[in-house]
Amino acid sequence: MNTTSHTFGRSLFELLSSMRFAISLLSILAVASIVGTVLKQAEPYSNYLIQFGPFWFEVFRKLGLYDVYHAAWFLLILGFLVLSTSVCIWRNAPNFAREMRSFREHVTDQSLAAFKHQHVVETTQSPADFAARAQAYLEGQGYQVRQLPREDGLLLAAKAGSWNRLGYFLAHSAIVLICIGGLMDGNLVFKAQQALGMKKIETRDIPQSQVPAISRLSPSNPSFRGSVQIPEGSSANVVFLNVADGYLVQDLPFTVGLKQFRIEHYSTGQPKSFESDIELFDKSGKKIRDATIAVNHPLIHDGIAIYQASFADGGTRLTIQGWNLFAPMAAAFPIEGTVHQNTTLTSPAGNYTLEFTDFRPFNIENLGGDAPPKDNAMSVFGGSPVADNKHLHNVGPSFQYKLRDARGQAREFSNYMLPLELDGRWYMMSGVRESPNEAFRYLRMPLDADGKLDSFMRLRGALLNSDLRPEIAARFARQALPQNAWGTEIEDKLKFSATQVLALYADGGFQALGRFIEEKVPQAEREKAAGTYLRILELSAFEALAIANREAKLPPPKADDATGWLVRDTLNSMSDLFVYGAPVYLQLMQYDEVKASGLQLTRSPGKNVVYFGSLLLTLGVFFMFYVRERRVWLRVKPGQALLAMASTKHTLDFEQEFARHREALDTLAR
Amino acid sequence: MELALNQPAPLIKRLTWFDWLFAVVVGSGALFALSRYGEYMDIYDKGILLAAIPALTVFGWFWKPFRPLFLVVGALSLFAISLYDGNLARMEEAFFLKYLISSQAAIMWMCALFGLATLTYWTGLLSRSAFALKTGTALTWSAVALGFVGLMVRWYESYLIGPDVGHIPVSNLYEVFVLFCLITAMMYLYYEARYQARQLGALVLLVISAAVGFILWYTFDRGAHEIQPLVPALKSWWMKLHVPANFIGYGSFSLSAMLGVGYLLARRGILANRLPSLDVIDDMMYKAIAIGFGFFTIATILGAMWAAEAWGGYWSWDPKETWALIVWLNYAAWLHIRLVKGLRGPMLAWWAVIGLFVTTFAFLGVNMFLSGLHSYGTL
């Protein structure tokens, strides 16, 4: 019984300390690490669910693939690595330590003679003389030498580079230390508490103060890494730790207040620095200190490091004008909003929830078109390394919102506050997309000579207004026909066509016109018909604008190029409204920006252990590589001497060195 | 024959007047820079500059060809800077800048010279012409010199663009690819001289040529050679240490992979009587991996320390970090097999070749296919 358990223990020991096991572990660890780089880690669970479907989602969840590096099986592999390395050290340490000190004085003549690297020298010198000269030589070569009397002469035992072995200790203990340090900073304590039912992950979206104690970690928690977003002028005394599909609340021993968050930009518009002016208060509300942190410049207070990690909008207040896009009139209505908050929008088509998601004070866009042709001599070198940033422009603020209909379907919008110049004309831009991984498609609405949307909105209202249609058609027909055709059948026909075109367009834009043509007109004539309809539409729209101006008590539009473009752009833009997906356009009039700074707070007691381990590792690796361990023996007898040399590592350097010693001794022997 | 008996004299006694001249030039150059620009440097910059004096001096004493390289690069860079005279527009006007030693011109010359060197080495290998091989070496040295001039001048140009834009040119993929070519070439040149193994240049220059191809594509297709200001996350002096250390690692791993190719070819009898002996290739391969492993270890540790300062944790299992670990584990396993199990031969050569793919993925693939903190997505 005893022997079996003894041999079992023994073979376990053998296995753990075996090279094969160690190499397998290194390889398995490498392969296991790949998993987490291929599958994005710590995403919201809903993303994985969409990606994999319910079955595989569950399987992968059980396997811990969403947080591989903290999964039990991964930690187990690491644990084995630590164990194996420790056992390996345990096993080798005594031998290696002995070897470092030993000169291996007990080699016998037979074993020396069996060395692969050995060489016999004949000499007429006395053993003592020869040994003394050889010793001087070896010492000159950096060897430590011992002289030992042997029966018919003596033995020189020499060694160099013993520190190589020390390197082994340093490097391998370092692995153990680094892993231990890493574990100290890991979440093992929480995992244990979770397993014992003492702690639970919070998954509800509730205010921090309502999170129950079972999902909170005390300020004395030895290690954590969490983040929090603080709007300017506010403070926080907790951070959030993302775990699996929820979070934990870590109470802090102090309160962090954010006075100001700043972004500085280079002249090209790229961000240059992110900085937060913060202040710390103790539990009683007394100020402890002020500090400014920036990326790469954290503040360390009381063992807790505070980092600049991200930024966001902190609840900018927005003053907005809403335009009803499908109302046959041109009036706007006011809306007040705050980023990260919702309001309700009532419309004839039903109620919508308006969710303000973000505000950006700057938008750097490339409006440049193509780079200038490079025809100078330097172009063979790829041109100048000085970036040509002339076409990067700050196009001003924008804000983002989601419009959610009664069924819960949402579209996302991104509207610029300022107009953009495209092809020499100015437009208001509104981007729309159905899902976050699409790019925004932009609706561009033309501005009038006053730089306002009013003409666009007026014309749009008039075109949608079916009451105006007879008058528009009549004016159009009169304009289009010579006076002698007025009152004829031709005029009636033209009026009818114009009314029809206007009605179709008001119903579904160019798409509706296109469908109509496809249904009603034979293939051969379609192109011509389309041209005619377009012409009718444009001329009618001009009349519509004239009528709309009259109603609004404004002077009639000038019949110039600018008005022509305004009409054409309006028609294009209106047609896009049918796929815009919202009954309103929100125009940002004013804003009062509030920024928020994303801070990360960590306490990591293992860090110094890891750093110390790293130092040992570096030293160890360099000792192992650059200190070559080697031994030389010289068995001197009257008349001849035997040189033998050995090393744990056979490299070409070793061969060369042996050749050198051989030659030197030949010379010495002469 | 007395020579063999001579104890190796202490390094100091073996120094020639040129060694001392070199030391004086390095020291006075650094001190001049310190006195002239000290007010713009922080304590780390000054520390690094001062530490560079003994480091470069001893490096030059240890590896003699480094001295002329250093002096040539220094002289050409200073010449370029004097031609600029603080005015970027001179790049298009001054003849030498325009065609030779403005950063971009110098780097393109480096590319051309590496290409020529590759051809010359192959000619030398196939025709067994010692002269062609020697020419290959000379071309490689010239490429290295111009590449360094290119980087030095680029450094200066970045400050001419704007004092707040200026930074050491190790901050984007274009710059580090140039660095990669230079480091790989220098390491190869060192071993080439030590082992008298010029024939291997034909293989090693292939991987450098591949990098050159990438640089050219990246320049002409993507305009990546443009100097861009640093994003806040990169504004750290850790970058200056972490990136070059990493590239010594990448460079030597690539070198070892090409030696692995040479080993496998020679073992199958291909070019066998033209390449050095298997033992020599094997030994070089081991040395390259050993030095690469050492520097890669340091680089990873420096990276962890930087991460601790920038991201709030020394290890975040970000894809780039994780792949660095994979590379490291891979070579740790390689070293154990060779040194502890004492295995040699084709298996390890294959492994070194495969290591190049792992390394390339860590170095390029991660940037291209995976996202993470290293792409600076959040800030």
Ligand code: HEM
């Ligand atoms: C992440 C884990 C490990 C790393 C990074 C590592 C690293 C190294 C390195 C770099 C060497 C130097 C090779 C040389 O002598 O030039 C080495 C040698 C060695 N390693 Fe490891 N090692 C690890 C784990 C282990 C384990 C688990 C064992 C136990 C089986 C082990 C046993 C040895 C032995 C016996 C040597 C040879 C020492 C000598 O003869 O000088 N190593 N290791």
